[in-house]
Amino acid sequence: MTEMLNQPARRNNPTIREVALFADVSIATVSNVLHGKDTLYTALTAERVRGAVRELGYRPNSVARSLVGQRTKTLGFVVEQPHGRLTRNSYMSQLLDGYLEFSVRVGYQIKIITLTNSSCEINRQQLDDGSVDGLALFAPPQDSPLLTWASSTRIPVVVAGSVPQPCALPQVDFDDEGAAYRVATWIIGQGHCSIGRITGLLSQWSARRRERGILRAFQEAGLDLSDTWRYEGDYSSCCGETGAISLLEANPDLTAIICGNDRAALGAITALQQRGISVPDTVSIVGFDDMDTAQWINPKLTTMRQPMSEMGMKAAEILIRHIETGIRDEAANLLSGELIIRQSVRNR
Amino acid sequence: MTEMLNQPARRNNPTIREVALFADVSIATVSNVLHGKDTLYTALTAERVRGAVRELGYRPNSVARSLVGQRTKTLGFVVEQPHGRLTRNSYMSQLLDGYLEFSVRVGYQIKIITLTNSSCEINRQQLDDGSVDGLALFAPPQDSPLLTWASSTRIPVVVAGSVPQPCALPQVDFDDEGAAYRVATWIIGQGHCSIGRITGLLSQWSARRRERGILRAFQEAGLDLSDTWRYEGDYSSCCGETGAISLLEANPDLTAIICGNDRAALGAITALQQRGISVPDTVSIVGFDDMDTAQWINPKLTTMRQPMSEMGMKAAEILIRHIETGIRDEAANLLSGELIIRQSVRNR
DNA sequence: CTGCAAGGGTGAAACGTTTAAGTAGACGGC
DNA sequence: GCCGTCTACTTAAACGTTTCACCCTTGCAG
Numbered sequence: 001m002t003e004m005l006n007q008p009a010r011r012n013n014p015t016i017r018e019v020a021l022f023a024d025v026s027i028a029t030v031s032n033v034l035h036g037k038d039t040l041y042t043a044l045t046a047e048r049v050r051g052a053v054r055e056l057g058y059r060p061n062s063v064a065r066s067l068v069g070q071r072t073k074t075l076g077f078v079v080e081q082p083h084g085r086l087t088r089n090s091y092m093s094q095l096l097d098g099y100l101e102f103s104v105r106v107g108y109q110i111k112i113i114t115l116t117n118s119s120c121e122i123n124r125q126q127l128d129d130g131s132v133d134g135l136a137l138f139a140p141p142q143d144s145p146l147l148t149w150a151s152s153t154r155i156p157v158v159v160a161g162s163v164p165q166p167c168a169l170p171q172v173d174f175d176d177e178g179a180a181y182r183v184a185t186w187i188i189g190q191g192h193c194s195i196g197r198i199t200g201l202l203s204q205w206s207a208r209r210r211e212r213g214i215l216r217a218f219q220e221a222g223l224d225l226s227d228t229w230r231y232e233g234d235y236s237s238c239c240g241e242t243g244a245i246s247l248l249e250a251n252p253d254l255t256a257i258i259c260g261n262d263r264a265a266l267g268a269i270t271a272l273q274q275r276g277i278s279v280p281d282t283v284s285i286v287g288f289d290d291m292d293t294a295q296w297i298n299p300k301l302t303t304m305r306q307p308m309s310e311m312g313m314k315a316a317e318i319l320i321r322h323i324e325t326g327i328r329d330e331a332a333n334l335l336s337g338e339l340i341i342r343q344s345v346r347n348r
Numbered sequence: 349m350t351e352m353l354n355q356p357a358r359r360n361n362p363t364i365r366e367v368a369l370f371a372d373v374s375i376a377t378v379s380n381v382l383h384g385k386d387t388l389y390t391a392l393t394a395e396r397v398r399g400a401v402r403e404l405g406y407r408p409n410s411v412a413r414s415l416v417g418q419r420t421k422t423l424g425f426v427v428e429q430p431h432g433r434l435t436r437n438s439y440m441s442q443l444l445d446g447y448l449e450f451s452v453r454v455g456y457q458i459k460i461i462t463l464t465n466s467s468c469e470i471n472r473q474q475l476d477d478g479s480v481d482g483l484a485l486f487a488p489p490q491d492s493p494l495l496t497w498a499s500s501t502r503i504p505v506v507v508a509g510s511v512p513q514p515c516a517l518p519q520v521d522f523d524d525e526g527a528a529y530r531v532a533t534w535i536i537g538q539g540h541c542s543i544g545r546i547t548g549l550l551s552q553w554s555a556r557r558r559e560r561g562i563l564r565a566f567q568e569a570g571l572d573l574s575d576t577w578r579y580e581g582d583y584s585s586c587c588g589e590t591g592a593i594s595l596l597e598a599n600p601d602l603t604a605i606i607c608g609n610d611r612a613a614l615g616a617i618t619a620l621q622q623r624g625i626s627v628p629d630t631v632s633i634v635g636f637d638d639m640d641t642a643q644w645i646n647p648k649l650t651t652m653r654q655p656m657s658e659m660g661m662k663a664a665e666i667l668i669r670h671i672e673t674g675i676r677d678e679a680a681n682l683l684s685g686e687l688i689i690r691q692s693v694r695n696r
Numbered sequence: 697c698t699g700c701a702a703g704g705g706t707g708a709a710a711c712g713t714t715t716a717a718g719t720a721g722a723c724g725g726c
Numbered sequence: 727g728c729c730g731t732c733t734a735c736t737t738a739a740a741c742g743t744t745t746c747a748c749c750c751t752t753g754c755a756g
Contacts, residue, residue, distance in 0.1 A: 013478070013502070015742055026706045031744060041704065061478040063420065064742035066411045067711045074459070085445050090640075093441040097433050104462055109474065111422070112448060112458045126457065130361070130409040130712085154361065266644055292438075293641040296614055363712055374736045379714060389734065412712035415741045478742085 014056040023052035034060065066130075074109045075099075075319060076132040080140055081116045090292065091308060095138050095161055098312025106320060108133075115146070128155050134319040136160055137169075142204065156322040158329070160315035161308075165205050170322065172314040174306045175334035176206050180213030183258060183286055183304050186339060188221045191348030192256040192284065195223065196247035198268065200235045200260040207235075207260060210288070214258060233264055240267025245275070248283070255283060255348065262287040262294050262303055269297065269344070280346035290340050300342035307335045362404040371400035382408065414478075422457045423447075423667060424480040428488055429464045438639065439656060443486050443509055446660025454668060456481075463494070476503050482667040484508055485517075490552065504670040506677070508663035509656075513553050518670065520662040522654050523682035524554050528561030531606060531634055531652050534687060536569045539696030540604040540632065543571070544595035546616065548583045548608040555583075555608060558636070562606060581612055588615025593623070596631070603631060603696065610635040610642050610651055617645065617692070628694035638688050648690035655683045 020027045025045055032040040033049040041049075052058070066072040077096055079086065086092045100110050113126050113135075127135060127149075134156040140146055142164045150157040151168050159171045187195060197214055200207030211230075218225055231247050233239025240259060244267070248254050259265035265287030269279050279285055279299055287294060290305035318329045368375045373393055380388045381397040389397075400406070414420040425444055427434065434440045448458050461474055461483075475483060475497075482504040488494055490512045498505040499516050507519045535543060545562055548555030559578075566573055579595050581587025588607060592615070596602050607613035613635030617627050627633055627647055635642065638653035666677045 013476070016744095017742075027743085028706060028708095028745075029704090032705090035744085039703080045704085059473055059477050061415075061742050062474075063411060063414045063478045064711090065744080067409075067415050067713090067742080068744045070711070072411065086441055086448070090438060090441070093434055093438070100434070100460060100462065109479075110460045112460065114448065114452055125407055126410075128361070129407050130411045131457075292639075293644045296641045297644055298646065365712075375713085376715075376736060376738095377734085380735090383714085387733080393734080409712050412741090413714080415712080415743090416714050418741070 013061070014058045016058070016060070019049065019052045019056055019058050022056060023048045025049060071133050071323075072131060073107060074111050074132045075103050075316065076111050076113045076127065076135040078113045078115065078127070078135050078137045078146070080137075080144055080146065081114070091161070091289075092138065094308035095312040095315075098309035098314075099136060099138075099160075099316045100312070101309070102313040102316035103320070108316070108320060124149065128153060134158075134323050136315045136319055138315075140164075156319055156328070158315050158319045158322070160311055162204075162206050165209075170318055170329040172311050172318065172333040172335065174206075174311065175336045176209035177213035177216075178334070179288075179304050179306075179337040180210035180258075181217045182213075182337075182339060183288070184214045184217030185220075187256055187258065187284070187286060187345060188217065188223070190256075190284070190345060193221070193223060194229075194251060194253045195256045195258060196229045196231065196244075196251060196254050197258040198231045198233045198240060198243035198247070198260055198264050200233065202232055210260060233260065235261045235263060237263045237267030237270070240264035240269075241271035244268035244271045244283075248272075248277075256345065257283060257285050259285060259287050262289040262291040262301060265301055265303065265344075266293065266297065269299075269301075280344050284345040286345055294340075295342070299344045302342045302345045303340050304337045305340050306337050310335055361409070362406045364406070364408065367397065367400045367404055367406045370404060371396045373397060418478075419481050419671075420479060421455060422459050422480045423451050423664065424459050424461045424475065424483040426461045426463065426475070426483050426485045426494070428485075428492055428494065429462070439509070439637075440486065442656035443660040443663075446657035446662075447484060447486075447508075447664045448660070449657070450661040450664035451668070456664070456668060472497070476501060482506075482671050484663045484667055486663075488512075504667055504676070506663050506667045506670070508659055510552075510554050513557075518666055518677040520659050520666060520681040520683065522554075522659065523684045524557035525561035525564075526682070527636075527652050527654075527685040528558035528606075529565045530561075530685075530687060531636070532562045532565030533568075535604055535606065535632070535634055535693060536565065536571070538604075538632070538693060541569070541571060542599060542601045543604045543606060544577045544579065544592075544599060544602050545606045546579045546581045546588060546591035546595070546608055546612050548581065550580055558608060581608060583609045583611060585611045585615030585618070588612035588617075589619035592616035592619045592631075596620075596625075604693065605631060605633050607633060607635050610637040610639040610649060613649055613651065613692075614641065614645065617647075617649075628692050632693040634693055642688075643690070647692045650690045650693045651688050652685045653688050654685050658683055 016027055016030050020030045029041055029045060030049050033046045077099055079092060103110055111132055137146055137150060137157065137159045139161040140159060147167060157169055159167060159169045161173060163171045163173045199211050202208055202211065215225055228250055231243035233243050244257060247257060257268055259268055265285050268285055272279050272283055277283055287301050287303035290303045294301035294303050314333055314335065322328050364375055364378050368378045377389055377393060378397050381394050425447055427440060451458055459480055485494055485498060485505065485507045487509040488507060495515060505517055507515060507517045509521060511519045511521045547559050550556055550559065563573055576598055579591035581591050592605060595605060605616055607616055613633050616633055620627050620631055625631055635649050635651035638651045642649035642651050662681055662683065670676050
């Protein structure tokens with residue numbers, strides 16, 4: 001007994017039990033007061049309880065709460081290697097940002113779950129061990145075993161960003177095709193008709209969808225649909241450099257290039273400028289993503305911004321609705337991008 | 349009808365109790381097998397238990413585990429508004445990256461805790477409600493009430509990044525003064541002796557420490573220590589623009605500018621180039637941070653890279669050691685930066 | 697005076713684990 | 727034949743909550 005009194009500095013958090021003792025009421029009453037079940041106690045007892053809580057510095061233990069309530073008010077942010085490092089591309093951070101913002105606003109917390117390919121089997125334990133109420137899979141690799149796992153699991157799941165097309169899960173993604181169509185249509189509207197494109201790897205769904213959008217716009221405008229105007233890259237700046245040069249050699253009358261992402265666009269600009277070809281006066285360049293650097297380079301890059309943060313938010317929204325109402329979202333939520341017009345495209 | 353079909357997929361996770369029943373052993377035995385307490389069971393029972401686990405698809409509930417074990421194997425990543433959005437500056441994402449990487453490697457998970465100034469009192473509940481074993485406060489505002497709270501709390505805490513100087517908590521930070529000293533010494537070594545500087549707000553500790561480092565180098569080299577060579581900015585690109593011009597007007601023989609961060613450096617370069625002043629031929633520019641854009645602009649920016657990821661790792665390391673051994677780190681862990689030499693500084 | 701509803705509260709089970717303490721049986725030494 | 731020691735288990739008490747069922751007053755209608 002004296003021991004308890006002697007340990008002022010390092011003593012453990014008080015429990016609801018001690019609060020009850022201190023206030024001279026039952027545990028149940030403390031709980032009721034704390035939950036504002038106001039028909040179950042008098043103002044007097046409430047005051048005594050609150051006094052005890054204040055005096056003892058009581059904070060409810062969320063783990064115990066989760067155990068009995070069978071929910072943790074926590075959502076998982078799942079990211080698989082090789083993305084791994086969140087920062088490598090700001091893509092992930094922006095998704096996280098939106099996801100976090102929405103979740104926190106409605107009272108959920110976020111746990112980050114990273115899976116390495118190798119230890120996928122081991123780490124998968126974390127996915128459904130009761131520590132989260134729901135999971136959002138962000139930009140999963142196309143062949144991720146998680147996708148099949150997710151479609152048969154008990155726990156609410158949503159997939160967001162770069163979703164492989166045939167995917168029977170609730171999903172939110174960028175409207176690649178629509179955005180590409182709009183970019184192409186817009187640039188045609190600027191008077192260009194000899195337009196090259198540097199795509200991502202066409203084995204990837206997102207790159208294929210963008211290609212489709214561009215082709216649709218080209219077709220409507222009666223432009224040449226042949227592969228002469230296409231260079232298949234891999235979203236690297238390096239492929240932007242070689243792609244730009246290669247396209248220009250194949251089509252000397254080229255006046256514009258649509259790049260699959262900003263990095264490729266940066267590479268293209270660099271390569272062209274090194275050869276004394278002016279951007280945008282001779283060749284116009286448009287990118288995809290609106291990465292931070294886009295506004296710092298010269299000329300400032302005109303590009304299609306992906307609504308990353310909004311996608312994160314939407315993912316959280318869908319997930320939380322599923323958790324709280326049991327209603328699983330079935331639609332494919334395609335968010336559209338925004339064309340950020342800067343200086344790298346010239347009106348002819 | 350469809351509802352009926354949906355039910356079997358939605359059945360709850362099996363508990364250790366059901367595994368025990370299935371394998372016809374006690375709960376304790378299941379637990380022992382799962383924990384590899386190999387003196388406590390025969391190979392035969394182990395096989396029966398593992399069979400049951402497999403058959404039922406049992407996964408231990410981590411919440412229950414945490415409750416009895418009194419630890420969650422989870423660390424908090426605490427970030428206060430107005431940083432809020434992780435992505436605004438990649439600063440936070442990089443810290444998170446390192447923190448995450450180290451933690452995951454040694455078996456800890458990460459929960460993100462964002463605090464808005466307004467609801468600080470409310471959200472503070474989350475900080476010590478038993479849901480995390482330790483907390484890392486990243487780049488707290490100088491006057492953050494969290495800092496005083498943290499120094500008197502029971503739970504292990506570490507502060508990382510932009511730590512206010514008088515802070516009695518375990519901490520890891522960038523060696524601002526040392527890095528600034530090295531940058532200044534190096535640029536003097538390149539033959540410059542008319543060197544301006546654009547600082548951050550000198551009310552902030554980090555900016556003051558950098559200023560001190562620069563002055564020490566200037567003093568050792570016998571350079572003019574007066575304020576003529578100093579422009580106090582606020583780490584914005586805008587202040588870089590006005591700062592560069594203002595310094596140049598005050599000191600026409602200026603040959604180099606040390607910028608408090610990369611954003612200011614970018615602003616300075618833009619402003620100088622707009623006036624037809626060549627960088628680095630006429631004026632050299634050196635930055636601080638090594639933001640992504642630094643390698644994309646022309647000329648590529650020479651800058652002092654902050655070891656953000658390493659700082660995150662170090663924070664996790666210190667925290668976990670404190671948690672597991674009870675030994676609180678008392679040293680101020682100052683990590684040094686790396687000078688990334690690119691093209692924006694000319695050797696005279 | 698009885699019955700009964702409402703108000704204000706309590707007791708205890710449950711959530712799913714871990715683990716200290718206990719136990720039954722086999723075996724060996726004397 | 728008795729004691730002690732191992733081995734392989736089991737029992738049950740925690741961990742800190744929430745919540746459901748129940749209990750005791752008191753007041754009031756019949």
